[in-house]
Amino acid sequence: xxxxxxxxxxxxxxxxxxxxxxxxxxxxxxxxxxxxxxxxxxxxxxxxxxxxxxxxxxxxxxxxxxxxxxxxxxxxxxxxxxxxxxxxxxxxxxxxxxxxxxxxxxxxxxxxxxxxxxxxxxxxxxxxxxxxxxxxxxxxxxxxxxxxxxxxxxxxxxxxxxxxxxxxxxxxxxxxxxxxxxxxxxxxxxxxxxxxxxxxxxxxxxxxxxxxxxxxxxxxxxxxxxxxxxxxxxxxxxxxxxxxxxxxxxxxxxxxxxxxxxxxxxxxxxxxxxxxxxxxxxxxxxxxxxxxxxxxxxxxxxxxxxxxxxxxxxxxxxxxxxxxxxxxxxxxxxxxxxxxxxxxxxxxxxxxxxxxxxxxxx
Amino acid sequence: xxxxxxxxxxxxxxxxxxxxxxxxxxxxxxxxxxxxxxxxxxxxxxxxxxxxxxxxxxxxxxxxxxxxxxxxxxxxxxxxxxxxxxxxxxxxxxxxxxxxxxxxxxxxxxxxxxxxxxxxxxxxxxxxxxxxxxxxxxxxxxxxxxxxxxxxxxxxxxxxxxxxxxxxxxxxxxxxxxxxxxxxxxxxxxxxxxxxxxxxxxxxxxxxxxxxxxxxxxxxxxxxxxxxxxxxxxxxxxxxxxxxxxxxxxxxxxxxxxxxxxxxxxxxxxxxxxxxxxxxxxxxxxxxxxxxxxxxxxxxxxxxxxxxxxxxxxxxxxxxxxxxxxxxxxxxxxxxxxxxxxxxxxxxxxxxxxxxxxxxxxxxxxxxxxxxxxxxxxxxxxxxxxxxxxxxxxxxxxxxxxxxxxxxxxxxxxxxxxxxxxxxxxxxxxxxxxxxxxxxxxxxxxxxxxxxxxxxxxxxxxxxxxxxxxxxxxxxxxxxxxxxxxxxxxxxxxxxxxxxxxxxxxxxxxxxxxxxxxxxxxxxxxxxxxxxxxxxxxxxxxxxxxxxxxxxxxxxxxxxxxxxxxxxxxx
Ligand SMILES: Cc1ncc(C[n+]2csc(CCOP(=O)(O)OP(=O)(O)O)c2C)c(N)n1
Ligand SMILES: [Mg+2]
Numbered sequence: 026x027x028x029x030x031x032x033x034x035x036x037x038x039x040x041x042x043x044x045x046x047x048x049x050x051x052x053x054x055x056x057x058x059x060x061x062x063x064x065x066x067x068x069x070x071x072x073x074x075x076x077x078x079x080x081x082x083x084x085x086x087x088x089x090x091x092x093x094x095x096x097x098x099x100x101x102x103x104x105x106x107x108x109x110x111x112x113x114x115x116x117x118x119x120x121x122x123x124x125x126x127x128x129x130x131x132x133x134x135x136x137x138x139x140x141x142x143x144x145x146x147x148x149x150x151x152x153x154x155x156x157x158x159x160x161x162x163x164x165x166x167x168x169x170x171x172x173x174x175x176x177x178x179x180x181x182x183x184x185x186x187x188x189x190x191x192x193x194x195x196x197x198x199x200x201x202x203x204x205x206x207x208x209x210x211x212x213x214x215x216x217x218x219x220x221x222x223x224x225x226x227x228x229x230x231x232x233x234x235x236x237x238x239x240x241x242x243x244x245x246x247x248x249x250x251x252x253x254x255x256x257x258x259x260x261x262x263x264x265x266x267x268x269x270x271x272x273x274x275x276x277x278x279x280x281x282x283x284x285x286x287x288x289x290x291x292x293x294x295x296x297x298x299x300x301x302x303x304x305x306x307x308x309x310x311x312x313x314x315x316x317x318x319x320x321x322x323x324x325x326x327x328x329x330x331x332x333x334x335x336x337x338x339x340x341x342x343x344x345x346x347x348x349x350x351x352x353x354x355x356x357x358x359x360x361x362x363x364x365x366x367x368x369x370x371x372x373x374x375x376x377x378x379x380x381x382x383x384x385x386x387x
Numbered sequence: 388x389x390x391x392x393x394x395x396x397x398x399x400x401x402x403x404x405x406x407x408x409x410x411x412x413x414x415x416x417x418x419x420x421x422x423x424x425x426x427x428x429x430x431x432x433x434x435x436x437x438x439x440x441x442x443x444x445x446x447x448x449x450x451x452x453x454x455x456x457x458x459x460x461x462x463x464x465x466x467x468x469x470x471x472x473x474x475x476x477x478x479x480x481x482x483x484x485x486x487x488x489x490x491x492x493x494x495x496x497x498x499x500x501x502x503x504x505x506x507x508x509x510x511x512x513x514x515x516x517x518x519x520x521x522x523x524x525x526x527x528x529x530x531x532x533x534x535x536x537x538x539x540x541x542x543x544x545x546x547x548x549x550x551x552x553x554x555x556x557x558x559x560x561x562x563x564x565x566x567x568x569x570x571x572x573x574x575x576x577x578x579x580x581x582x583x584x585x586x587x588x589x590x591x592x593x594x595x596x597x598x599x600x601x602x603x604x605x606x607x608x609x610x611x612x613x614x615x616x617x618x619x620x621x622x623x624x625x626x627x628x629x630x631x632x633x634x635x636x637x638x639x640x641x642x643x644x645x646x647x648x649x650x651x652x653x654x655x656x657x658x659x660x661x662x663x664x665x666x667x668x669x670x671x672x673x674x675x676x677x678x679x680x681x682x683x684x685x686x687x688x689x690x691x692x693x694x695x696x697x698x699x700x701x702x703x704x705x706x707x708x709x710x711x712x713x714x715x716x717x718x719x720x721x722x723x724x725x726x727x728x729x730x731x732x733x734x735x736x737x738x739x740x741x742x743x744x745x746x747x748x749x750x751x752x753x754x755x756x757x758x759x760x761x762x763x764x765x766x767x768x769x770x771x772x773x774x775x776x777x778x779x780x781x782x783x784x785x786x787x788x789x790x791x792x793x794x795x796x797x798x799x800x801x802x803x804x805x806x807x808x809x810x811x812x813x814x815x816x817x818x819x820x821x822x823x824x825x826x827x828x829x830x831x832x833x834x835x836x837x838x839x840x841x842x843x844x845x846x847x848x849x850x851x852x853x854x855x856x857x858x859x860x861x862x863x864x865x866x867x868x869x870x871x872x873x874x875x876x877x878x879x880x881x882x883x884x885x886x887x888x889x890x891x892x893x894x895x896x897x898x899x900x901x902x903x904x905x906x907x908x909x910x911x912x913x914x915x916x917x918x919x920x921x922x923x924x925x926x927x928x929x930x931x932x933x934x935x936x937x938x939x940x941x942x943x944x945x946x947x948x949x950x951x952x953x954x955x956x957x958x
Contacts, residue, residue, distance in 0.1 A: 095791045095862060118761035118797040119728055119789050147727065150762070186649030188712045190726035328939045358925065358940030358947065364650070364712040365701040366925040370940075 048183065048237065048371055049277040052261075054214040056245040063245040068238045071213035071246045072101045072178070075220040076139065078250060080109045083137050086224070088114045090124060090141030090178075098143055099180055099239050125151035125177065129159050132175035132229070139224060145181035145233060146190040152198070159229040160204030173227035178220070181209075182273060182325055183362075183371055184236040191236075192362040194273075194326040199231055200303045200335070206230040206255060207303040211276040214244040218253030219300070226255060235273040258306035260313070264293035267384055268313045268320040270336060272299045275323050275372065282377045289378075292385055302332055310336065311343045318349035319384045323372045328356040350387035353380045594618045595888035599822035603814035605805040605842075610813055611829030615821045622885040625663055625820055627899050629878045632659045632683035634907040635692060636851075639682060639699055639713075643855045647915060648699045651726075652713045655683040657850040660877035661784055662687055664823025665752060668831055672749030674722060674738040676731045678756060679714035680784075680849075681724030688721035692910040702917035708952065709919055710927075719956060728789075729755060729762030732781065736768040739779035739840075750778040750834040758789020760803050769807045772840040780830045781807065781842045784817065786849040791862040807842035817845030818875040821884075848875065920952075927952045 056063055066074060079086045088102055094116040096103035106114040117124050124140050125148075131138040142148045148155070155177070163171035182194045199207050206228050210216035216234065223230035261276065262283055269279040276298040283294035295313050299305055314320050320340060322333040337352040355372040363370050595617055602610040636654040643652045655662070658680065666687045669675070677684050685695050690706045698705030698716050706716050714726040722738065725731040735753025742749045755765065760783050772779050783803040787794055794801045804812035815826040823845060830841050848871045852859025859868070872879075885891050920927075926938040926947035937946040 091789075092791045098790075116792050116796060119758040119792075120761045120763055122763050123761075150727075150729075150764070188650045188726075189715070191651060356940055359938050360926055360929050360940075363710070363925055364715075365709050365919050366922065369922060369925055 048185070048368075048373060049241075049274050050281055051212065051238070051241045051243070052277050052280045053242075054212055054244045057214070057247060060247040060249070060251060062248045064248055065243060066213050066217075066246040067240050068210070068213040068216050068234070068242040069099050069101050069103075069240065071217040071244070072220055072234065073103055073105070074246065074248075075217040075224075076102060076105060077108070078221065079137065079139070079224055080105060080113060082250070083224075085135065086113070086137035086139065087131065088139045088141070089117050089128070091119055091143045092116055093141050097141055099234075099236065101178070101234070101239075102141070121147055121149075121151040122154055125154040125175075126158065128175050128177070129154060129162065129172045129229075132172035133162065133170055136174060137224060138172075138175045140175065140177045142177060142179040144191055145179045145195050146193045148177075148179055148195065155199065155205070155229075155231070156202050160202045162204075163228075164204060171227070172229050175229040176220075176224045176226075176232060177230070178232045178234060180236045180239070181233040182235040182237065183367060186367065187236070187362075188364045189362050192367070194233075194324065194357075196233055196302055197326060197330060197332040197335075200332055202303075204228070205303060206301065207233070208255060208301050209233045209235065209273045210238070210300070211235075211273055211298050212238060212242040212244055214246050215253055215259075215300070216242075217246055218251050219255070221250065222252040222255050225252065230255075233273070237274050253300070256301045256304040256306060258300055258309040259298045260295060260309065261298055262294065262296040264295035264317065266292045266317055266319065267294045267381055268310070268317045269294050269296045269377070269381070270299060270310060270320065270322045270333075271297075271324065272302065273325075275325060278372065278374050278377060279321075279323060281374045282381060285374065285378050286381050286385075290382065290385055292381065294381065299336075305336070307339055307343070310340065314340055314344045315347045318347050319353075319387070320348075321353045321355060321377060321380050321384060323355040323377050323380075325357050325371060327359045328354060329359050331356050350384045353384055355380045591892065592619065592889045595885075595890050597821055597884060597888070599819055599825060600816040602822075602826060603802075603804065605802075605807075605812035605814075606809075607811045607813060611815075611825045613822075613825070615825045617821060617885070617888075617890065619890045621667075622890045623895065623899065625667065626878075626881065626885065626891070626896060627903065628663045628666070628687060629659045629820065629881060630900055630903040631692065631907065632656075632662070632686065633878060634903045635682055635686060635695060635910075638696065638907050638911045640851065640855065642696070642700060642911065642914070648713065648855075649701070650712060651679070652699065652855045653680045653853065654849070654851040654855075655680045657871070657877070658784060658786060658817065658847045659683060660820040660823055660881070661754075661782070661817045661845045661847055664817075664820045665782070665827050667820070667824040668828045669752075670749060670831075671720070672742070672747050673831075674720050674735075674742070674749065674751040675754070676722040676735045676738065676751070677724060677754035678728065678731055678759060679724050679726050680756075681714065681716050684724070684754075685716040685718050685721060688718040690716065690718040690721075692906055693913050696907075696910045696914035697917050700914045700917070701919060702914060703920045704913070704917045708924065710924070717956075722957070729759040729764055731755065732759070732762075732765045733768045733771075735781075736772045736777060736779050736840075739772065739777035740775065743775075743777055748835050750780055750831055752780050752782055754782045754784055756789055757783060757785040757787065757794040757801070757803060758792065758797060759783075760785075760806060761789075761797055769810055769840075769842070773807070773810050776837065776839040778834040778837075779840045780827075780834060781810075781840065783842070783844045784847055785844050786847050788849070788853070788862065790853045790857070793862065802844070804842055804844035807840070810840050810842050812842035812844065814844045814846065817847035818877045818880065820877060820881055847877075923947070923950055924952060926950060 076088060080088070088105060090097065092098060093102040094106045094111070094114060096105075102114060117127075121142055124142065128138040128140040142151065159172050159175055163173070181196070183192045196207055196209065199205055206223065206226060208219050208223055208230060210219050210232075216238075220232055223232050261280060264283065267286070269283060271279045276296070279294075279296050283296050286292040286294050295317055297309060297313060299310075322336050324331055324333055326332070328334075331354070333354040333356060337354065340352050341348065355377050357370050357372065360370070597615055597617060599613050599615055601613055604610045633656055636656045639648060639652055640654060642648040662684050665675070675684065675688060682695050682699065685698075685706060686692060694704055694706040695716065697703070698707055698709060698711060699713055701709040701712060703709055705711070706718060711717070711724075714724045717723045722734060723731070725734075732753045732755050735751050738751035742751065759765065765781075769781070771777070772781075783806075785794060785801070785803050789797055800806060802814070804814045806812075813826060813830075816822045826843060830843060833841060849859075850868060850872065882896060886893060886896070927950045929938065929949060931951070933949040936949050938949050939946055
């Protein structure tokens with residue numbers, strides 16, 4: 026199997042006039058060099074492209090989930106059934122627990138099983154299968170059996186007016202589960218490389234696809250095969266004063282905050298996209314904070330037990346003597362995701378900017 | 388008061404039904420319970436050249452004759468002095484030739500008239516006109532009937548209606564194999580249970596009986612009565628409810644398109660008869676829970692139209708103060724819509740245990756879709772409900788699709804009423820409020836006499852896409868939707884029924900329609916102008932008693948204080 030980890034996404038993010046959506050402005054990736062031809066794709070097209078590539082090159086691969094035969098709610102599997110047939114791309118009944126359990130069964134026979142859960146909010150009926158079965162199959166069998174060929178793709182996070190059950194960011198429920206890998210892309214180019222890596226990775230992966238990026242995130246995406254390394258964070262902007270950490274669409278908010286801080290406060294922020302939450306790239310984070318001494322972590326999920334808490338705790342363990350201010354977190358509130366208060370709930374650039382200001386003035 | 392036809396008539400009717408059911412119509416073979424796009428019938432009689440072209444794909448010709456039975460005296464269910472059927476009154480109109488033609492459509496949805504095909508040209512006649520013509524000439528109009536191939540119910544009720552209203556019509560038959568059918572119809576009508584009762588003053592009925600499509604039973608010895616009685620007041624009441632829900636949903640659709648309703652919005656249009664049929668028999672001690680198609684339900688369970696629309700627009704006068712939105716609405720005894728497919732069903736069973744535990748003679752109704760029927764938790768609570776013999780009615784609203792996936796593609800068995808296996812079940816025509824009402828009365832009686840749960844499948848249809856972002860035409864044809872609208876619409880068919888039985892006048896119905904529109908229009912105006920609740924409520928009612936009064940979350944406004952908005956209405 027291909028293992029051409031491509032480290033092409035580390036530097037030089039350019040804001041080439043990214044399309045803006047309600048809560049952030051998308052910073053497109055720099056067109057990669059030496060990666061062959063590229064095409065302009067948004068994130069759902071890039072995911073479609075990755076899935077297409079897998080179906081074409083891996084004859085054991087199958088894709089299934091609610092309505093995926095028609096392309097899925099977010100069009101990620103568009104036309105794949107037409108191309109590869111109903112045996113390989115098929116609709117399941119509406120039963121998340123069944124979908125994941127079934128996927129584990131497929132994967133444990135060596136089949137590349139790519140399951141779609143229609144929304145991350147609907148993954149909870151499958152929680153037992155994910156946490157008790159998928160995550161522990163390898164461990165409990167002493168590595169005699171595993172379901173590493175399982176990948177669960179699911180749309181997550183705020184989209185604008187999604188309300189209580191189409192907006193949640195449930196990643197930290199899953200990061201609490203050793204045995205899983207949790208990945209969240211920030212745009213089209215990364216999505217393709219990361220999804221390919223997840224599918225080929227030998228552990229069960231959950232691939233959260235932030236809904237707001239599906240259309241808003243357009244990159245020049247290499248046409249060919251490539252993977253982005255799992256467990257590796259990306260430094261999107263280097264700086265010396267404050268470290269800003271996020272993932273998914275929040276990364277774009279933080280890039281904007283970095284610009285704002287530079288302009289208004291003459292402060293140089295280092296912006297890190299964590300990319301993988303489980304495992305997560307502690308070294309990159311630690312190195313950065315040893316340099317800046319100040320850190321802001323931002324995520325959409327509620328604050329209490331949000332993944333930011335885990336990062337903060339590690340930072341104080343590893344960088345205690347380097348810290349010049351308390352670790353700061355800007356997150357969603359500890360409330361259910363609200364119906365009409367979404368703009369107040371999200372950790373937008375103003376809230377993050379305010380936190381940066383407080384860090385600088387500490 | 389309800390009358391059932393004699394058993395022998397029923398038997399013959401069933402025989403006929405199975406004959407018709409087993410006839411090789413492609414559209415029936417692969418369609419399950421929800422009619423799909425009709426396919427041309429292969430078994431058309433040779434004289435099919437007179438098939439009216441516009442219906443050719445839909446129709447199967449049936450000819451039959453009914454020897455005119457002795458005119459039954461009008462049935463008096465409640466004695467009304469000098470009650471007389473309207474057709475005995477005098478027509479002082481000029482004589483014209485007898486109506487000859489082929490009655491091709493039971494109703495013109497717009498006009499509520501019969502359409503007669505005469506020499507390939509269509510003409511519309513009201514019942515009165517046909518009768519009038521037949522009266523004046525002393526010659527019976529000759530009418531040949533067509534039926535929609537998979538619309539046995541319409542066929543049946545129309546025949547019954549014809550027998551009632553058109554006593555003098557000679558229905559032509561060349562085909563004797565349908566004799567048993569004719570016979571059963573004749574005997575059904577001689578039960579005299581189909582005559583409306585007439586009020587002496589205005590000549591309109593105060594009560595009428597109707598025959599509804601037979602129920603399918605699973606592990607039940609006998610089912611609900613198929614002959615149902617409807618009073619004039621009930622007719623007006625149900626019509627108002629049906630119309631209002633349709634209007635609310637139309638308004639919701641428009642508000643969504645105007646981007647005043649944001650996010651998710653699922654419409655109930657097409658399925659109204661299910662909710663209205665249930666609420667028709669519901670008692671104050673009963674409880675209901677459903678999924679996200681809940682706007683109409685919330686209104687039926689007592690919320691005002693305004694509070695439903697304000698919830699949709701997220702404003703403070705919404706029934707959940709705008710905090711729930713389209714999928715999360717509540718009212719007394721209505722435990723809500725629910726955005727998680729299938730999740731409401733176990734709750735419904737819990738409601739039933741509470742009733743039983745408290746010794747309340749009520750039942751809980753849990754509604755879910757054909758898609759939700761495949762969720763594991765539904766089967767978990769089938770078991771619990773039967774194990775503990777709980778007074779609960781599972782109602783699967785089979786509208787043919789779960790999002791873009793048709794029932795057949797998602798379910799190994801689409802006989803949802805049998806999927807409780809050890810739980811008895813029944814199938815009901817969910818497009819007919821009277822059938823649903825009859826079924827639900829039966830179910831409620833069953834459950835409250837401590838016999839345990841039931842699983843009901845209500846065959847219905849949704850006109851709109853799954854939600855507002857789904858045009859609803861990529862996985863089904865426009866023709867299919869159109870056909871259901873024309874042949875099974877729960878409102879049009881009810882309208883036609885009560886008009887033809889002379890329970891109501893078309894002026895009365897017009898007025899209801901106008902009033903419903905007016906009320907909804909006013910509510911829409913209000914729902915646009917009303918404001919949202921204040922930001923403080925972002926941190927409202929997360930807990931009843933939070934351990935920390937501050938709701939965490941970094942913000943320029945600092946933390947929020949937890950507030951209680953309450954009070955709870957469920958306790
Ligand atoms: C647990 C869960 N999975 C998936 C969804 C997404 N979803 C919402 S409605 C729906 C289809 C449900 O179909 P059905 O039960 O037939 O109800 P209908 O929409 O036809 O009324 C799906 C897949 C969800 N809301 N919850
Ligand atoms: Mg359905």
